[in-house]
Amino acid sequence: MPDVSAFTNRLQKNYKHLAKWARRQGLDAWRAYDKDVPQFPFAVDLYGDRVHLQEYDTGWEMEDDEYRDWIQSVVEGIATVTGIVPERVALKSRRRQKGVSQYEKLGSAGEDFIVEEFGQRFIVNLEAYLDTGLFLDHRNTRKRVREEAAGKRFLNLFAYTGSFTVYAANGGAVSSETVDMSNTYQDWSRRNFELNGLDADRHQLVRADVFQYLEDAVDAGKRFDLIVMDPPTFSNSKKMQDILDVQRDHVWLIDYAMALLAPGGTLYFSNNLRSFELDDRLAEDYLIRDISAQSVPEDFRNRKIHQCWQLRRKEN
Numbered sequence: 001m002p003d004v005s006a007f008t009n010r011l012q013k014n015y016k017h018l019a020k021w022a023r024r025q026g027l028d029a030w031r032a033y034d035k036d037v038p039q040f041p042f043a044v045d046l047y048g049d050r051v052h053l054q055e056y057d058t059g060w061e062m063e064d065d066e067y068r069d070w071i072q073s074v075v076e077g078i079a080t081v082t083g084i085v086p087e088r089v090a091l092k093s094r095r096r097q098k099g100v101s102q103y104e105k106l107g108s109a110g111e112d113f114i115v116e117e118f119g120q121r122f123i124v125n126l127e128a129y130l131d132t133g134l135f136l137d138h139r140n141t142r143k144r145v146r147e148e149a150a151g152k153r154f155l156n157l158f159a160y161t162g163s164f165t166v167y168a169a170n171g172g173a174v175s176s177e178t179v180d181m182s183n184t185y186q187d188w189s190r191r192n193f194e195l196n197g198l199d200a201d202r203h204q205l206v207r208a209d210v211f212q213y214l215e216d217a218v219d220a221g222k223r224f225d226l227i228v229m230d231p232p233t234f235s236n237s238k239k240m241q242d243i244l245d246v247q248r249d250h251v252w253l254i255d256y257a258m259a260l261l262a263p264g265g266t267l268y269f270s271n272n273l274r275s276f277e278l279d280d281r282l283a284e285d286y287l288i289r290d291i292s293a294q295s296v297p298e299d300f301r302n303r304k305i306h307q308c309w310q311l312r313r314k315e316n
Contacts, residue, residue: 002070007033007040008077015081018299022046028115029124029136032082034301044078045136047115051078051089052126090126114195118143120166121195123188133161133188137305138230141268141295145228146171148266152225155179155260157210157253162189164228169198173226176203179213211244214256223262229253233273246271251279254311258286261313270295270308278309287312 011033022030033044041056053075062070075086090110110127117139124133145154145164149171156165159180168176180186186207193203206213210231231246231253250269257267268291282288288311295308 002073004040004070004073004077006037007042007074008081010036011044011077012081019046021298026116026118027139029117029134031136031297031299031301034299036301040074042074045132046082046084047124047126047132048113049084049088050113050126051082051084052092052132053078053089054092092130118146120163120170121192122161122163122166123191123195134163135160135230137272137296137300138163138270139297141228141270141291141308142167144295145226145268149173149226153223153262155224155227155257157213157227157229157257158231159185159189160230161185162192162205164230165189165203166192166196166198168226169193169203170196174202177206177224178203179206179208179210181207181209183207210253214253214260218256218259222260223265224260225262225265227257227261227265227267228270229257229267230270233271246273247276250276251282254282254286258311258313263313263315265312267311268308269311270306272306274304276307278307282311285314287314 014036015032018030018032022028028048029046031043031045033042035041035043035056041058043054043056045052045054055071071091075089075091078084078089079086110125112123112125114121115124115134117134122134126132142164146167149168150173152168152173154165154168154173154176156162156168156176156178159165159178162178165176165178178186178189180189186205189205193200193205231244231250233246250271254267254269257269261267278288288309290307291310292307293303296303296305
């Protein structure tokens with residue numbers, strides 16, 4: 001069998017420290033390994049008593065039998081360190097999923113189960129989609145939203161499974177709108193809301209293309225005190241009027257979102273495009289603070305997994 005001791009030793013070191021840290025924080029879901037050893041290009045995420053194992057696409061070529069043995073050895077190494085049986089390790093091979101977005105269903109239906117994060121509870125599924133239903137790298141920003149939400153009207157754009165809204169409601173938001181165009185993810189959000197006891201009358205789900213929603217909301221004179229916008233890098237969904245390219249479209253998206261902000265309000269804008277650059281013009285119109293260093297959690301070795309900004313209007 002292949003020698004995976006370098007991987008296992010690093011995972012053991014990380015796990016010993018981070019498992020205690022996660023328990024103190026009240027986290028069921030956290031990252032134990034993040035491509036620490038270049039020869040083992042994986043992310044290892046713990047979700048309770050299960051593991052989400054993602055292989056990064058390196059372009060390496062391996063024969064099928066060699067690849068199978070390598071993966072099996074890695075999975076067995078994870079089982080040895082964590083005590084989680086191999087059957088509860090869900091592998092996502094990026095090299096086998098080219099062209100698949102997080103919104104596309106994979107072959108397996110998987111199994112829904114619940115994890116806890118800072119007192120909130122979320123439904124996740126490790127097999128059915130490329131992503132799990134909870135983006136772990138935005139944990140700190142979710143907590144920030146909860147701390148700022150009391151008495152606020154909250155808007156969640158490109159909402160995925162609604163986790164930011166759960167945090168905002170838990171923090172005392174008086175109302176919210178959660179916008180996503182996917183029926184699947186709006187239903188997932190609804191189940192997360194029910195799981196956390198959100199009032200459906202005050203916390204509304206809006207199935208819509210975000211571009212169209214923003215135009216309509218501005219025309220209707222809607223106002224929010226706290227907005228989160230975390231668009232995908234790229235989307236060509238048939239449900240959208242146009243193709244989304246976050247580098248090309250972010251100025252339009254931010255301008256329209258900022259038009260919805262009440263005086264004293266805050267927009268958090270984030271994305272995970274490695275090459276992304278915020279347009280210089282935005283700093284002329286808004287007060288902008290790069291909070292990426294604070295928003296990436298301690299368990300993520302990759303400090304560039306996303307970028308995040310806090311935007312406020314310049315008050316006259």
